[in-house]
Amino acid sequence: MIEGKKVNIRALEKDDIKKxxxxxxDPEVIKHLSMVFPISMAEEEKWFDDYLKRKDDKIFAIxxxxxxxxGNIGLHKMDWMNRKVMLGIMIGEKEYWNKGYGTDAVKTTVKFAFEELNMHKVYLGVMGFNERAIKTYEKCGFVxxxxxxxxxxxxxxxxxxxxMSILNEKN
Ligand SMILES: CC(C)(COP(=O)(O)OP(=O)(O)OC[C@H]1O[C@@H](n2cnc3c(N)ncnc32)[C@H](O)[C@@H]1OP(=O)(O)O)[C@@H](O)C(=O)NCCC(=O)NCCS
Incomplete structure (x- = not known):
């Protein structure tokens, strides 16, 4: 488990996908995400089974x-040669939005990427109209x-x- 100030980041379990x-x-949750189609439990279980086989992708529960x-937070496309990784996050429980949980989850995961995975850069793509997410990433030091x-x-x-991205200034 990776400990933050407000959240703990842990391995995603198959049981988590029920939630x-x-x-x-939920259209409100995915409003700023690339998902389009409604997703069935069978599709979600297949996604999880495929995910377990991937080596360059780690998704954690928050x-x-x-x-x-x-919610979930992911480190995707781990690139060990260039030491960079792409971050993605979704706080799915809407009553937890705007209470600092996303900021703490991002800061904690970036620290893990820098200090444990020896990454030099964490980057992400965010839809231009996702103002809350952009603000969150800026608060964490992304430019x-x-x-x-x-x-x-x-x-x-x-x-x-x-x-947007953040660099590990120490390494
Ligand atoms: C984006 C997300 C991860 C942010 O997490 P969170 O816990 O809600 O965010 P935080 O409370 O840590 O920080 C949000 C900040 O944005 C600010 N904010 C909220 N709505 C805003 C808006 N419309 N414009 C500008 N800033 C806004 C908040 O005031 C807060 O800043 P503050 O602490 O200085 O007041 C979360 O809301 C989420 O998962 N949303 C749905 C999925 C999503 O958009 N994922 C990101 C895809 S790139």
Missing amino acids: AIKWIN DTKDGKYI KEGISRDDFYKNGKYHDMVW
Whole structure:
């Protein structure tokens, strides 16, 4: 387990997907994510089984300090040669939004990537209209690197993808 100030980051269990499937079928939660189709339990179980076979991808559960499972955070596309990794996060329990849990989960996972995985860079893509996420990443020290124009079609419109990153200044 990786301990933060407000959250603990732990391995994702197959049982967790029973809760996560509600989040990824909630239009408000996925409003800023690339998911499009409603997802069945069979698809989600297959996704989990495929995930277990991947070596460059780690997805963790985010628990509050009193043990409530509230979301997932992932380190994707681990690139050991260039020492960079892509971060993704979803707090699925909406009543936990805007209370600092996302910020703590991101800070804790970035620290783990730098200090335990010896990564030099953590980067991510965020939809330009996801202001809460951009603010969260800025609070954690991420800076905007650039924009992929009209990268996503969502809610009847094209949206820019904002690329952000944080460097390990010590290494
Ligand atoms: C994005 C997400 C991870 C942020 O986590 P969180 O726990 O809600 O965020 P925090 O409370 O740590 O920080 C949010 C900050 O954004 C601010 N904020 C909220 N809405 C905002 C808006 N519309 N514009 C600007 N800032 C906003 C909050 O005030 C807070 O800043 P503060 O602490 O200085 O007041 C979470 O809301 C989430 O998972 N959302 C759904 C999925 C998603 O969008 N994932 C990210 C994909 S890139």
